[in-house]
Every structure is written in C-alpha cells, then in structure tokens.
Amino acid sequence: MRRRVIAGNWKMFKTQAETRAFFAAFAPLVSRAKHCDMVIAPPFTAIRAAVEAARNTDIAISAQNLHWEKEGAFTGEISAAMLVEAGCRYVIIGHSERRQFFGETDESVAKKTKAALAAGLLPIVCVGETLAQRESGQTHKVCKTQFLDGPGTLTPEEFSRILIAYEPVWAIGTGRTATPEIAADVHKFLRECAAEKFSASPASALRILYGGSVKPDNIKGLMAQEELDGALVGGASLDAKSFASIVNFAS
Numbered sequence: 388m389r390r391r392v393i394a395g396n397w398k399m400f401k402t403q404a405e406t407r408a409f410f411a412a413f414a415p416l417v418s419r420a421k422h423c424d425m426v427i428a429p430p431f432t433a434i435r436a437a438v439e440a441a442r443n444t445d446i447a448i449s450a451q452n453l454h455w456e457k458e459g460a461f462t463g464e465i466s467a468a469m470l471v472e473a474g475c476r477y478v479i480i481g482h483s484e485r486r487q488f489f490g491e492t493d494e495s496v497a498k499k500t501k502a503a504l505a506a507g508l509l510p511i512v513c514v515g516e517t518l519a520q521r522e523s524g525q526t527h528k529v530c531k532t533q534f535l536d537g538p539g540t541l542t543p544e545e546f547s548r549i550l551i552a553y554e555p556v557w558a559i560g561t562g563r564t565a566t567p568e569i570a571a572d573v574h575k576f577l578r579e580c581a582a583e584k585f586s587a588s589p590a591s592a593l594r595i596l597y598g599g600s601v602k603p604d605n606i607k608g609l610m611a612q613e614e615l616d617g618a619l620v621g622g623a624s625l626d627a628k629s630f631a632s633i634v635n636f637a638s
Contacts, residue, residue: 389594390619392550392608394426394511395624396451396479397599401429403436409441409627416631420445423617423632426477426511427624429501431465438474449477449511452485455498467506478503479619480539481513483556493536500538511550511596511619512538514577518557529578534580543585550594551577552619558599560621567612570597574614580596603632610636 395418406429417425418618428449429437450473454464481496482502501509514533516526518637530553538549553573555565565573574595582590592626596610598619609615624630 389592389616391423391443392426392594392596393423393620393636394428394449394477394552394617395480395620395630396449397430397433397625398451398484398621399430400625401433403433406436407440407571409625410437410446412445412627414441414444415603416448416627417446417634419621420634420638422637423482423540423634425500428477428479434473436468447476448474448590449479450475450508451479452484453478453480453499453503453508455495455502457502464552465523467502467508471506471592472507475508477511479511479513481561483513483515483554484502493533496533496537497540500541500549501545504548505603509548509550510601511552512617513552513554513598515554515556515598521555521557526573530573530638531580534577535584539580539584543589546581547589548587548595550616552596552598554598554619555578560600562600565580565597565599567608570599570609571612571614573613578614594605601633606633607638 425446426449428451448584450470453467454461455467480499481491485491500510516529520529558565581593581629594616594620596617597615601620602617602623
C-alpha cells in the first residue's frame with residue numbers, strides 16, 4: 388500500500404511572519420493525522436521560518452525549485468545543498484508555472500531531479516498537459532514525453548526515490564478540476580509508462596500526486612481513486628483550516 392502524501396505549494400505567497408502564523412494555526416489541526424505524509428513548500432525567504440515552526444511536528448518542508456549546479460555565477464538561483472542546509476526534505480521540480488513562465492524544459496527537469504537526489508532531497512516531479520493539448524487528444528502523448536525525457540532519464544535506483552505530480556494545467560488556478568476518473572486515467576497511464584521504462588515493481592511503488600484545484604470539497608472523491616497517491620495543493624493550502632481539512636480527508 389503506497390503511503391499518501393498531501394503537499395501544499397504556496398507559490399509566491401506569505402512572508403516569514405505569515406508563515407509562523409499559519410503553522411501556529413495549522414499544526415494543532417493536523418496533530419493526529421497519521422494516515423499521510425504532510426509537506427509544505429513556502430517561498431525561499433520563508434523556508435527557515437517554516438522549518439523552525441514545523442519542528443516537533445510531522446510536517447516536512449519543501450522548496451519550490453532549485454538549480455542543477457552545486458554553485459556558480461547563477462544570479463537569483465538556489466542550490467540543492469543550500470536547501471538541505473536550510474532544512475528542506477523535498478523540492479518541487481518542473482511545476483507547470485515554471486515551464487510556462489520561466490522556460491523550464493524536460494531537460495532542465497531531468498538535471499534538477501538528479502541534483503536534488505544527489506543532495507538527498509526528495510523530488511516531486513511535475514508533468515501535465517495544457518487545455519489545448521487535452522482538447523486535441525494529446526494528453527497521453529504529452530505526459531509520456533515529459534515522463535521519458537524527465538524522470539525516465541534516471542537510473543532505477545534514482546527513480547525509486549522520486550514522487551510524480553500530475554498537473555492538468557487547464558485545472559490549475561482556474562477552478563476547473565479534472566474528475567476523479569480523468570485524474571485516475573492519467574495516473575494509471577503514467578504508472579504504465581514507469582513499468583515500461585523501469586519494470587513493474589518500481590512502477591507499483593511510485594507515488595503519483597494529483598495537482599489541479601484540489602479543495603476541501605473534492606479531496607475525498609479524488610482520494611477514493613486507488614491510483615491517486617495524494618495531492619499537490621495550491622491556493623487551498625494557504626489557509627490553515629482549509630489545508631487541514633484536506634489533510635484530514637480520511638477522518
């Protein structure tokens with residue numbers, strides 16, 4: 388049985404003070420949540436505040452991005468070692484907004500994933516199609532290409548240490564959500580891609596999260612799908628009560 392993961396991606400929201408206030412409200416609400424792993428990805432400037440606020444809880448901290456080089460003349464970038472030192476355990480790689488607005492490619496996703504693994508971080512590698520690609524029937528083709536050219540470039544041992552998040556781009560921040568059945572179909576397909584590339588055992592162990600307008604009122608329906616191993620939550624993770632409701636979906 389794959390252990391579920393509920394991860395919150397705060398994107399470019401929350402100062403350090405707001406981060407501390409969030410954890411003060413959120414931590415007591417999820418103190419009995421033992422059915423899943425909890426992850427929160429604050430902006431870089433709030434990582435340290437989040438790590439300190441999450442101490443003595445079961446909440447792990449993630450970064451939202453990293454650079455593949457260990458160090459160098461890369462103004463504005465952050466290395467894996469810096470994230471580890473700050474207290475991160477996870478890192479999100481290849482989020483659709485990174486691809487859309489900042490030129491992220493499958494090649495850079497692969498390099499970043501390898502760098503994260505080498506430093507001991509757990510990568511949450513994102514794949515997913517746009518609305519135009521879905522409407523033209525390219526969902527499986529796009530997701531397979533992103534999988535093979537990103538996570539598919541890893542060694543079997545490296546692959547065993549990553550998570551994947553399926554993000555239908557058309558459902559991010561739009562209020563539109565893929566039905567549980569649509570999400571399950573793509574998750575199943577991605578698992579088949581993993582089995583074809585690496586074999587059945589690592590594919591079966593792979594945890595695939597769903598990310599696309601996850602909210603308290605749809606989390607139970609999504610998690611009822613066997614193929615969905617958790618959620619990567621955006622806007623609904625910014626409010627302590629809302630995100631706690633999502634984390635506590637099984638209660």
